[in-house]
Amino acid sequence: MLRSCLARLRTLGALRGPRGGARPPATDTGPALRLFSSEEVILKDYSVPNPSWSKDLRLLYDQYMKKCEDGSWKRLPSYRDVAHLDSKLIKEEQMPQARIFIRSYEDGLGFEFVMFHNDVEKKTVCLFQGGPYLQGLSGWLHGGAMATMIDITSGMAASIGERIVTANLNIDFKRPVPLYSVVVINSQLYKAEGRKLFVSCDVRSVDGKTLYAEATSLFVKLDPEKSST
Amino acid sequence: MLRSCLARLRTLGALRGPRGGARPPATDTGPALRLFSSEEVILKDYSVPNPSWSKDLRLLYDQYMKKCEDGSWKRLPSYRDVAHLDSKLIKEEQMPQARIFIRSYEDGLGFEFVMFHNDVEKKTVCLFQGGPYLQGLSGWLHGGAMATMIDITSGMAASIGERIVTANLNIDFKRPVPLYSVVVINSQLYKAEGRKLFVSCDVRSVDGKTLYAEATSLFVKLDPEKSST
Numbered sequence: 267m268l269r270s271c272l273a274r275l276r277t278l279g280a281l282r283g284p285r286g287g288a289r290p291p292a293t294d295t296g297p298a299l300r301l302f303s304s305e306e307v308i309l310k311d312y313s314v315p316n317p318s319w320s321k322d323l324r325l326l327y328d329q330y331m332k333k334c335e336d337g338s339w340k341r342l343p344s345y346r347d348v349a350h351l352d353s354k355l356i357k358e359e360q361m362p363q364a365r366i367f368i369r370s371y372e373d374g375l376g377f378e379f380v381m382f383h384n385d386v387e388k389k390t391v392c393l394f395q396g397g398p399y400l401q402g403l404s405g406w407l408h409g410g411a412m413a414t415m416i417d418i419t420s421g422m423a424a425s426i427g428e429r430i431v432t433a434n435l436n437i438d439f440k441r442p443v444p445l446y447s448v449v450v451i452n453s454q455l456y457k458a459e460g461r462k463l464f465v466s467c468d469v470r471s472v473d474g475k476t477l478y479a480e481a482t483s484l485f486v487k488l489d490p491e492k493s494s495t
Numbered sequence: 496m497l498r499s500c501l502a503r504l505r506t507l508g509a510l511r512g513p514r515g516g517a518r519p520p521a522t523d524t525g526p527a528l529r530l531f532s533s534e535e536v537i538l539k540d541y542s543v544p545n546p547s548w549s550k551d552l553r554l555l556y557d558q559y560m561k562k563c564e565d566g567s568w569k570r571l572p573s574y575r576d577v578a579h580l581d582s583k584l585i586k587e588e589q590m591p592q593a594r595i596f597i598r599s600y601e602d603g604l605g606f607e608f609v610m611f612h613n614d615v616e617k618k619t620v621c622l623f624q625g626g627p628y629l630q631g632l633s634g635w636l637h638g639g640a641m642a643t644m645i646d647i648t649s650g651m652a653a654s655i656g657e658r659i660v661t662a663n664l665n666i667d668f669k670r671p672v673p674l675y676s677v678v679v680i681n682s683q684l685y686k687a688e689g690r691k692l693f694v695s696c697d698v699r700s701v702d703g704k705t706l707y708a709e710a711t712s713l714f715v716k717l718d719p720e721k722s723s724t
Contacts, residue, residue, distance in 0.1 A: 363604070363627040364674065367637035370628035375592070376599070398592040399599035408596035409661045410646050414639025432638045436665040445593065 313344040313381065318374025319395065322448040322472050326393045330382045342381040342390075342422060344369060368418060375399045379415065381422055388455035390423040395448045407443040415451055416467050416481045423453035424463040424485040433462075434484040440477050448472050461487040542573040542610065547603025548624065551677040551701050555622045559611045571610040571619075571651060573598060597647060604628045608644065610651055617684035619652040624677045636672040644680055645696050645710045652682035653692040653714040662691075663713040669706050677701050690716040 315324055333339040346369040368377045379394040394415050402408035417435055424430055443449055449469050457464040462484060469479040544553055562568040575598040597606045608623040623644050631637035646664055653659055672678055678698050686693040691713060698708040 364630045364633070365628045367629045367631060367640055370600075370605075370630075399594045400596045401593045401599075402596060403658075404593070408643070409664070410639065410643025411596055413642040413646065413664060414637070417639050417642065429632075431671065432668050434665070434667050435638070435642060436663070438663050439661050442660065 309345070311343040311345065312369050313341060313379070316373045316378070318378055318397065320446070320448055323378065323393055323395045326448065326450070326472065327380055330380075330391065330393070334382070338386065339382045339384050342383055342426075344379075344381070346370070368414060371397065371399055377411070377415065381419060383422060383426055385426070388423060390419050390453045392419040392422075392451040392453075393448065394451055396443065396445055398445060401445055403442075405445055407445055407447075409439060412439070412443060412469065412479060413437055416453075416469065416479065417483070419451045420453045420465040420467045420481065420483045421485060423455045423467075424465050424483075425487065429488040430463065430485040431488060432483060433486045435481065436483065437479055437481040439479050443469070443478050449478055450474070463487065538574070540572040540574065541598050542570060542608070545602045545607070547607060547626065549675070549677055552607065552622055552624045555677065555679070555701065556609055559609075559620065559622070563611070567615065568611045568613050571612055571655075573608075573610070575599070597643060600626065600628055606640070606644065610648060612651060612655055614655070617652060619648050619682045621648040621651075621680040621682075622677065623680055625672065625674055627674060630674055632671075634674055636674055636676075638668060641668070641672060641698065641708060642666055645682075645698065645708065646712070648680045649682045649694040649696045649710065649712045650714060652684045652696075653694050653712075654716065658717040659692065659714040660717060661712060662715045664710065665712065666708055666710040668708050670708075672698070672707050678707055679703070692716065 315327060319327070330339060331341065334341055346365050368379070371377065375397045376399045377394070378397060379392050381390055381392045383390045392415060396407040396411055400408050400411040402411075413435065416437060417432055420435075421430060421432060449471060451467060451469050453465055453467040455463060455465050463486070465483045465485065467479075467481040467483065468477060469481075470477055544556060548556070559568060560570065563570055575594050597608070600606065604626045605628045606623070607626060608621050610619055610621045612619045621644060625636040625640055629637050629640040631640075642664065645666060646661055649664075650659060650661060678700060680696065680698050682694055682696040684692060684694050692715070694712045694714065696708075696710040696712065697706060698710075699706055
């Protein structure tokens with residue numbers, strides 16, 4: 267659905283104010299940026315190792331960080347909150363509670379992941395470890411959690427630079443994913459037609475031998491004028 | 496993915512032991528049922544109103560509870576945990592942490608919902624309110640959260656009585672859903688071929704006028720012998 271990859275990064279640029287620059291001003295479309303007492307949590311980049319990461323996840327992370335050294339791949343930072351600069355939809359007093367879904371859990375309990383993007387190849391790879399709060403049937407990852415990660419990884423392959431929405435998400439689930447295990451989500455933008463962006467995706471075990479899911483998705487670029495409201 | 500609707504209810508039947516019956520014994524397939532200090536939380540049925548429910552959600556709940564009076568519809572209870580009777584996949588010491596994904600948040604923060612099922616019509620309706628931890632773009636529900644609820648509601652329409660897995664989930668997202676708003680997810684089993692169960696689904700506003708998403712899904716019944724391992 268609605269997402270804005272670069273918008274998040276841009277907003278984060280603004281959020282860096284307290285560390286080295288000026289705070290963003292109030293805008294015509296919403297209240298001034300209010301930073302909360304948990305400012306550091308909001309500013310934290312969650313796409314780095316924490317103690318809950320398994321050995322598999324750390325090893326893969328190191329491998330992809332190596333690929334980043336020549337600039338062909340880039341690690342994508344990920345945050346819990348974007349400070350709600352553009353929403354008029356929900357009551358002000360409820361706003362500070364809001365969290366980005368995929369970063370709404372404490373470390374290790376939910377979605378542990380890091381994404382890497384290759385802009386030339388139009389590929390995004392997500393290294394994902396599902397924690398105990400993502401359970402479906404006992405011991406297995408919930409299909410909705412898998413769908414969420416496929417959606418977000420495919421969305422990154424479709425567009426790092428623009429506001430897009432998911433128009434269609436079509437997933438074939440091949441095998442259930444064991445809870446706590448690490449999977450590799452590979453997504454690729456394979457066609458662009460006007461505002462339409464077509465992405466393919468698969469989910470595999472760390473050794474690549476087990477195929478857990480395959481998916482295709484369609485994203486649509488938003489009109490910048492309309493999407494701001 | 497893997498789910499077991501009735502299995503959960505059955506397990507819950509076993510879990511009722513401490514209230515009025517005997518505790519379930521140890522089995523050949525797993526450790527004896529270990530109830531935790533937060534036993535009451537595990538036993539709690541989350542599909543009933545709590546203070547976070549909006550007026551819309553309460554009104555719809557009351558309407559569907561009225562439909563239950565003649566027995567044509569039934570409210571489906573929903574729990575956080577099924578006590579892990581059948582899993583050998585994850586380390587024992589990690590087991591107590593696991594929660595069913597859609598009930599992993601505290602009241603009001605995540606997935607607030609109640610489902611009603613009509614067995615004659617093979618329909619399941621879910622009344623769903625997305626809380627602040629399910630945010631996608633600022634002020635809007637994350638597409639992955641919507642996909643999760645479509646998956647779970649469709650799964651209930653496919654089978655209340657057997658272990659099934661989601662084989663395919665195909666969602667057309669029509670409009671973004673505002674955070675905190677209530678939507679009605681209507682799912683219907685429309686075809687059964689051997690072990691294959693085909694379900695259609697739509698997501699609408701409370702007044703039915705706004706279509707947020709449409710979906711089809713394919714579920715497959717598991718072989719009871721194989722699925723127990």
